[in-house]
Amino acid sequence: MRPDLTHYLAHLGNTYLLILAVGAFSIPASAQSTGSDGIVVEDFQSTAVGELPSNWGHAQRSGTLEPMERHMDENQKFYVTEEDGKKFLRGESRGEAIRMSLAANGEQGGIRWDLNEYPRLRWTWRAQKLPEGAREDRNSLNDTGAALYVTFETNWLGLPRSIKYTYSSTLPVGTVVSFTNLRVIVVASGQDGNVGEWVTIERDVVEDYDSVFGRSAPDVPIGISLWTDSTETGSESKADFGKIEIRPQIQRPDHHSR
Template sequence: MSAVLLTIGLSVVLGMGAPADSIAQSNGVVVDDFEQDSDGAYPSNWVYVSSDGDVYDVSREMDDDDEWARVQQEDGRSFLRTYAEGTALRITARNGEEFDWSLNEQPWLEWTWRVRSYPEGGNEKEKSANDTAAAIYVTFGTDWIGRPKSIKYTFSSTLGVGATDQQGPLRVMVIDSPNNRGFGDWKTIRRNIPADYRQLFGEDPPNDPISITIWSDSDTIAGQESSADFDEIRVLDL
């Protein structure tokens, strides 16, 4: 089975169209595979964290007309489907609460996603077009003025795979795009988090990341929508 090495960092796109379990087994922690949730349910292992740090149930923040994240079933597989129209959606799993993660023990993050629709013209480097169909954030803490330090692994409508950007304490890394091979198929993506952090921040990461966040938004470019599926989110020792 072939693997495509991306040009930035240590990443592998594996086995497009196949579940992660059929590709590699390793010691690690399952953040979520959505198998414990029923079809149509909100994901039970995720929360909404406000900008003030308050924690709420996911269902409290969802508007089923234009913003939702629900577990779906297809061909015997459970996964999370997100949809955002004119809004930004985020749900978070916290290290030490919903799962446990030490970079010394599990330096790799792996997940599977399938982008269904994306905002035309979305560009993470432009404030006027900063929309994305799918992203995974890893947050490590805060900078000296209290802003979250995060890496955003993103699907970009326009930027090429390997592109990076700095937005205050946020580092953006494009890992997928509609021009990348296999658009519309399941893709399993694996990232070496310490290597990426050193590349993007120029220093060693803290051992215990704060959280992992699933993100999808279409709130900048008028008349656009984003939809993506997520599954098999794991931290691995390879």
């Protein structure tokens, strides 16, 4: 089996689980409008320090959503913490990988992320410790200190089609790496000297999808996942995740009309 396909299948195990469990959970009912700027999907402010928001979870192959606590230990964990009166999510790994996921397709009364109306995704994050020497374009070093996945759809074989936005240890911003139906886009990098500082990322995910897959994005994506790992390098990662918003594109034509 080709190395790139081998690594893609490892990622597939994560995104495929999200697809199977999509009926089990939804975007927070507490998601709130921010006026013309968009909608806050998650800001972690209503979650107690040391806990996790109940509507995020770890998806199982059975299609059920399990509490994150069952899949965490000292070497792989998420938890909400607080600094200067603001709460945020922290992810840590030591030679392991951990993810938590949230549906975006409106199942069970959740908010539908309509990409025609809200094509942009904005979030804040902070790399505290990036896995040493990691780079997403080399299988033996493919760790990511912080990543946000958007899973858009499945192909005719039922395989997920996703974009993984990464905070890379070593690759420059703008790097794109392909793994079959997964595209990795580096949007922040340890090269930039911002480790330890909050960074805001905003992407037009519809334009990104069109660019990296060469086709129009679906109207509604499947879900969003947060991720940190240090499995390949056997090192450590620590990253903080802040507010996540979906935002409109002003005077943007319907993407299906292009």
